[in-house]
Amino acid sequence: MAKRWARVPRSLRGVEEQLNRQVYLDHAASTPARPEVVEAMLPWLGEHPGNPSGSHRMARDARRAIDDARDAVAALVGMDPGGVVFTSGGTEADNLAVDGVLGASSGVAVCCAAEHAAVLEPVREFGGVVLPADAGGRIDLGALAATLESVADIRLVSVMAANNETGVVSPVAEVASLVAERAPDAVVHCDAVQATAWLDLAGACRGARLVSITGHKFGGPKGAGALVVDGDVPLSPMLRGGGQERERRSGTQNVPAIVGLGRAAELVVADREATAERVAAMRDRLEASLVATVPGASCTVPDGVERTPAVAHLCFEGIESEALLFMLEQEGICASAASSCSSGAQDPSHVLAAMGIDRAVAAGSLRLSLARATTDEDVDHALSVIPGIVGRLSAYA
Amino acid sequence: MGSQRVMVAMSGGVDSSVAAVLVQEAGHDVVGVTLRLWGGESDLGCCSVSDVDDARRVADALGIDHHVFNMGEDFDRHVVEPYVADHAVGRTPNPCIECNRHIKFDRLLRRARSLGFDRLATGHHARVVDMPDGTRRIARAADPAKDQSYVLHMLDQDVLSRLDLPIGEMSKDEVRARAAAVGLRTADKPDSQDVCFITSASRGDGGRREFLSRRIPLTSGRVVDGSGTEVGRVDAVEMVTLGQRRGMELAGGDGPRYATAVDTVTATVTVGSAADLFVETTTVDRAGWADGPVEGSVLVQTSAHGEPVAAFLGVEGSADEGQMSVSWDEPHRRVAPGQSVAFYDGDLVLGGALAC
Numbered sequence: 001m002a003k004r005w006a007r008v009p010r011s012l013r014g015v016e017e018q019l020n021r022q023v024y025l026d027h028a029a030s031t032p033a034r035p036e037v038v039e040a041m042l043p044w045l046g047e048h049p050g051n052p053s054g055s056h057r058m059a060r061d062a063r064r065a066i067d068d069a070r071d072a073v074a075a076l077v078g079m080d081p082g083g084v085v086f087t088s089g090g091t092e093a094d095n096l097a098v099d100g101v102l103g104a105s106s107g108v109a110v111c112c113a114a115e116h117a118a119v120l121e122p123v124r125e126f127g128g129v130v131l132p133a134d135a136g137g138r139i140d141l142g143a144l145a146a147t148l149e150s151v152a153d154i155r156l157v158s159v160m161a162a163n164n165e166t167g168v169v170s171p172v173a174e175v176a177s178l179v180a181e182r183a184p185d186a187v188v189h190c191d192a193v194q195a196t197a198w199l200d201l202a203g204a205c206r207g208a209r210l211v212s213i214t215g216h217k218f219g220g221p222k223g224a225g226a227l228v229v230d231g232d233v234p235l236s237p238m239l240r241g242g243g244q245e246r247e248r249r250s251g252t253q254n255v256p257a258i259v260g261l262g263r264a265a266e267l268v269v270a271d272r273e274a275t276a277e278r279v280a281a282m283r284d285r286l287e288a289s290l291v292a293t294v295p296g297a298s299c300t301v302p303d304g305v306e307r308t309p310a311v312a313h314l315c316f317e318g319i320e321s322e323a324l325l326f327m328l329e330q331e332g333i334c335a336s337a338a339s340s341c342s343s344g345a346q347d348p349s350h351v352l353a354a355m356g357i358d359r360a361v362a363a364g365s366l367r368l369s370l371a372r373a374t375t376d377e378d379v380d381h382a383l384s385v386i387p388g389i390v391g392r393l394s395a396y397a
Numbered sequence: 398m399g400s401q402r403v404m405v406a407m408s409g410g411v412d413s414s415v416a417a418v419l420v421q422e423a424g425h426d427v428v429g430v431t432l433r434l435w436g437g438e439s440d441l442g443c444c445s446v447s448d449v450d451d452a453r454r455v456a457d458a459l460g461i462d463h464h465v466f467n468m469g470e471d472f473d474r475h476v477v478e479p480y481v482a483d484h485a486v487g488r489t490p491n492p493c494i495e496c497n498r499h500i501k502f503d504r505l506l507r508r509a510r511s512l513g514f515d516r517l518a519t520g521h522h523a524r525v526v527d528m529p530d531g532t533r534r535i536a537r538a539a540d541p542a543k544d545q546s547y548v549l550h551m552l553d554q555d556v557l558s559r560l561d562l563p564i565g566e567m568s569k570d571e572v573r574a575r576a577a578a579v580g581l582r583t584a585d586k587p588d589s590q591d592v593c594f595i596t597s598a599s600r601g602d603g604g605r606r607e608f609l610s611r612r613i614p615l616t617s618g619r620v621v622d623g624s625g626t627e628v629g630r631v632d633a634v635e636m637v638t639l640g641q642r643r644g645m646e647l648a649g650g651d652g653p654r655y656a657t658a659v660d661t662v663t664a665t666v667t668v669g670s671a672a673d674l675f676v677e678t679t680t681v682d683r684a685g686w687a688d689g690p691v692e693g694s695v696l697v698q699t700s701a702h703g704e705p706v707a708a709f710l711g712v713e714g715s716a717d718e719g720q721m722s723v724s725w726d727e728p729h730r731r732v733a734p735g736q737s738v739a740f741y742d743g744d745l746v747l748g749g750a751l752a753c
Contacts, residue, residue, distance in 0.1 A: 322466050326512050346467050396511035 023378045025335045027217075028164055028194060028310055028369035033260060034219040040263040041221060044256035052253050053244060062255050069262025073226050076265040077192070077211050078202025083229040085248045086258050090193040093212035093227035094118035096238055096249065097189040098156060100227075101210070102126050103236035107155030107185075110147055112139035112170075113354035119158045119191055120350075129154075133354040136305035137168045139175060148182035157188050161195035161204045165338060165351040165367060166301050167311035169195070169204070176207020187233050193217055193225075197268060197371060198276050198308035209233050215257065219372065220264030224257035275372045280309035282379050283370055287312045294387050296394070300352065300365060312368040315357070316390050318397045319364040322346050324389065331385040337365050401515035402426045403561065406501060407456065407463070409448030411583045412564055413520030414455045415572045418579055419563035420518050421459055428514070429456040429463040432505065434472040434496070435594045455581055468504055475499035477594060484635045485613045487659035488735030491548075491701075492592055498551045506556060516559050521545045524565035525557060526745070532688045533557040535746040540568040547698050550739035550749030551685045606636055618664030620645050622654075623673065634664050639733035640674055657731070675728040681738055681750035684719035691748060696741040697723055699732045699752070705741055721750055 024032075033041075044065060050058030052066050066086065074081040087093045098109050099122055109128035111119050114137040123130065129151060131143045139159055148154060159175045162168065176188045190208035192201050197218035205211045210233060214225030229235055229248070241250030290297050296317030301307055316324065321337035325346070328335055338349030352362040368382060405417040407429040421427045431452040435445075449465055456463035476495045483490035501519065509517050522538035523546040532554055538544040552560065564572050576584035595604045609615060615633035622628050629647040631637055637645070641656045645666065655674050658667040684690070692712060696705035706729060713722040723738065732738060732752035739749040 320508075322464075323508060323511055326464060330513075348470075392513075393511055396507065 021332045021381055023333045023381050025333060025368040025370065025374070025378065025382060027371035027374070028167075028367065029336060030216045030222065031197070031219055031371050032373055033216070033221050034264060034267055036267060037220055037260045037263045041256040041260040044259050048255075050255075052255060053242060062253075066253050066255055066258045066262075069258045069265070072262040072265040073213070073228065076196070076201060076269060077205070077213065077228045078200075079211070079228050079230055082246070083231070085227045085229060085235075085245045086253055086261075087225045087227055087249060088223055088254070089225040090116075090191070090212055090214035090217070091118040092238075093193075093214065093225050094158075094189075094191050095122050096227050096235070097158065097191075097210045097212060098122035098126065098128075099238050100235035100248070101156045101187060101189070101233070103238075104234035105155050107153040108151055109156040109158065110144070110151075110154055110186075111158040114138070114163060114351045115158060115160055116164055116191055116193070117350075119160070119189075123158065128156075133356075135302050135355055137163055137166055137301075137351055137355040138170050138305075141171065141174060141178065144175065145178055145182065148178060148186075154183045154186045157183070157186055159188065159190055159208075161190050161192040161199065161201070162308045162310070163351060164194045165311070165349060166313050166355075167194065167198075167307040167309070167369075168301055169199070169306045169308060172204060172208055173206040180207070194310065195308060198272065198310060200272070210235075215261035215264055218264055218268045221257045221260040224254055224261040226261070271372075276309050279370050279372070279374060282374060282376065283309050283312045286368060286370075286379050286382060287314065289383050290314055290386060293383075294390050297390070298361075300355075300357065310369050310371070312370070314366050314368075315361050316364040316366065317361065319390055319393050321363060321365055323393050324364070324366055327389040327393065328386070331381075331389065333382055333385065335366060335368050337367060338362075400424050400426060402428070402513060403516045403518050404505075404509040404512075404514040405429050405461075406505060406517065406519045407431050407452040408520065408589070409451035409455075409583065409586075410520065410589060411576050411581070411586050412522065412572055413452070414581050414583045415567075415575050415579075416518050416520040416563045417455065417459060417461065418575065418581070420561065421461060423563075425516075427459075427461045429459075429461055430505070430509075431463070431465050432472075432500065433465055433467045434469055434500065435477075451583055451586070455583055458579075458581060466505070466508065468500055471504050472496065472500055472594075480592075481609060481612045483735050484609055485661065487634065487637070487661040489638045489733035490735045491737050492594070493548050493701075494551065494737045497548055502549075502552055502556045502560070506559065510559070516561055518561040518563055520564055521549060521562050522565060522569070523549055523562050525560055525562050528688075533560075534687050535562075536565075537741075537744040539566045543569045545701075546741075546744075546746050547701050547703075547737070547739045547749075550737065550746050552687065552746075553685065554688055557687065606633065609633075609635060616661065616664045618666060620647060620666045620668055623657075623667065623669050628654075628668065631666055634659060634661050634666055637666050639731055674730050676731050677725060677728055679723045679725070679729065679732050679738070680713060680720065680753040681723060682718050682720045682753055684721050684748060684750035686748035687746055691740065691742075695747060696743070697725075698739045698741065699729075699736060710740060719750060720753075 050062035052063040070081045070084045073084050109123045111123045112131045112133050114133040132140045157179050159170050172190050179186050187209045189210040190205040191212045193214050195204050196213050209230040211228045216222040237248050239250045244250050287299050300313040300315050337346045403420050403425040407413045431449050453463050476492050480490045480492045506517050522543040524536040526536045535546050535549045537546045595608045617632045618634035619627050620629035629645050631645050637656050637659050654668040656666050657669040657673045695710050697708045698705045707726040709724040711722045714720040736752045740747040
């Protein structure tokens with residue numbers, strides 16, 4: 001960008017600013033921390049150095065700060081503050097749910113093939129059962145019922161509240177009642193990471209006794225999340241040491257990030273409904289307009305499937321996601337396709353595969369994810385450039 | 398030539414790092430791209446995460462954008478699967494050449510064009526030269542010890558007209574010195590070796606054997622002499638390359654013996670003396686040309702660091718299948734089926750083909 005500035009006469013910089021418009025449509029990957037969150041965090045980076053495990057005044061200040069955050073997270077999830085285990089984020093919370101439950105009572109874990117890798121990988125590692133998804137990417141309830149009947153020693157069933165790639169909402173309460181009925185020794189874990197910004201978690205995770213959240217998906221900072229554990233669910237720790245978090249997660253708490261997480265939890269509850277309504281309208285406009293104006297464009301999620309307002313998900317026939325994302329970036333739009341691998345390359349989506357979407361169709365997928373910070377101008381910009389980009393790439397296909 | 402948009406294929410090694418430096422210094426608008434080709438076990442191959450990191454950090458240091466493209470599925474289809482299939486029938490594939498043919502100079506170049514790039518640059522040690530008639534040719538690198546023109550023998554005018562090889566005029570030492578002068582972290586990075594998708598933990602035949610054994614059944618077989626008498630055993634005929642001397646348990650006999658035929662159907666390796674390895678003519682197919690077919694006297698190179706030797710190139714059989722006969726001026730060691738042969742006029746690459 002700096003290089004471009006150098007070539008542009010000062011008088012034209014207004015025009016250049018328009019041309020260089022940056023539109024962030026990758027909120028499902030991470031959201032900006034809200035200003036109130038940043039403000040709440042700052043004193044805990046410098047002014048207040050206390051370790052919450054200490055006994056002096058500064059330590060007690062830090063302890064009070066994270067316990068206030070604990071209350072806010074508990075209220076967000078609708079569970080008891082004593083059950084809040086702060087973690088480094090969603091992946092650790094999901095890992096802890098699976099490892100922790102199976103570590104405390106050896107047995108089998110069950111999840112659906114469209115779960116996040118942070119659940120899928122540990123479930124597979126423990127030799128668990130990975131169930132098929134329906135066309136919406138939700139756990140197949142018939143297969144779940146059959147598995148609960150036929151497989152002994154099921155200790156954990158993990159189901160996400162909302163999918164990270166598509167925003168599709170899972171029938172968590174139905175899963176929980178099936179489990180209660182057919183495998184009463186098992187507990188339900190709900191990965192609510194992608195639902196927190198949009199849904200009342202007490203409802204969305206009803207019946208789950210373990211819930212994962214992470215701050216940076218709803219206006220909080222990266223590096224702080226929580227596994228919220230209901231009552232006396234036995235959980236063996238992955239991190240051992242000083243016994244923090246009631247011996248469920250040792251290690252000095254990340255005080256500034258946890259304070260930010262707590263502040264974000266308070267803020268999100270306050271304006272969630274209004275935000276969801278506004279963003280859903282923008283999401284619908286994006287999808288409808290692209291499907292109407294771009295030949296070969298289709299909505300990935302079938303009509304009538306309940307989802308959060310977070311994601312406009314489309315597939316463009318004959319287009320490669322990587323090429324599309326490159327061109328979008330040239331036009332100032334940051335978006336994604338499926339999940340990114342550690343090298344930064346795009347991997348084929350396991351979620352779309354679980355939905356039964358043909359690999360060739362999925363190869364042209366685009367995830368435009370919106371949030372509270374998204375504006376109508378962002379949507380306008382996306383709509384003004386995407387048809388042309390797809391047209392150009394189609395000409396070379 | 399004014400400022401153009403140039404995509405530089407950055408492997409994470411020193412050569413392509415310096416290629417990016419040179420393209421940038423020439424005043425072009427540069428974007429670095431690293432291909433992710435292999436999601437398997439390779440930890441040090443040309444597309445591993447640590448190499449992607451090196452490429453990214455070099456791009457950061459140069460202030461250029463860097464992208465990673467996942468072409469793993471195409472790499473599997475066009476490079477890894479044929480590599481395994483070739484071994485299964487006793488051929489000797491060159492995966493680097495197939496990667497150049499199908500991935501770097503086909504898929505990636507097409508991708509570059511669709512994204513609005515004018516040119517593609519890579520860090521190969523070879524030169525692209527302009528001919529008086531306006532066409533272009535690959536020519537040997539300034540550094541003969543590092544010359545990679547052989548693995549670029551398949552490039553045609555469509556590719557050559559859009560290709561830059563910025564380090565082709567430099568010696569390897571000059572490349573490293575340049576990288577050090579710019580302060581690039583890759584300045585002292587060792588050259589990549591062997592097949593990139595075979596894990597570094599067990600390089601050499603051990604790694605190749607392990608890689609193949611997980612994909613195809615390896616068959617133990619008989620080793621026979623010219624009269625059909627069994628003189629030894631091999632534990633994997635799929636691993637034997639024509640001309641190979643070691644790795645066969647041979648009893649008795651005078652002088653060194655070499656594999657002169659590999660038949661995977663009957664699991665038989667025939668061995669003979671050095672003299673049995675030499676032939677007058679080698680048939681090749683799938684010929685491709687820099688600028689149209691060539692017949693007549695040429696220089697022929699049959700391996701990455703082999704010596705070019707004189708031969709007469711003639712059309713044989715069906716021109717559609719690109720079949721040619723290479724009549725060696727002096728009897729030449731047989732070329733293993735599946736190996737690439739590159740044709741030269743002096744230092745200029747005319748084209749290439751695969752030994753039958």
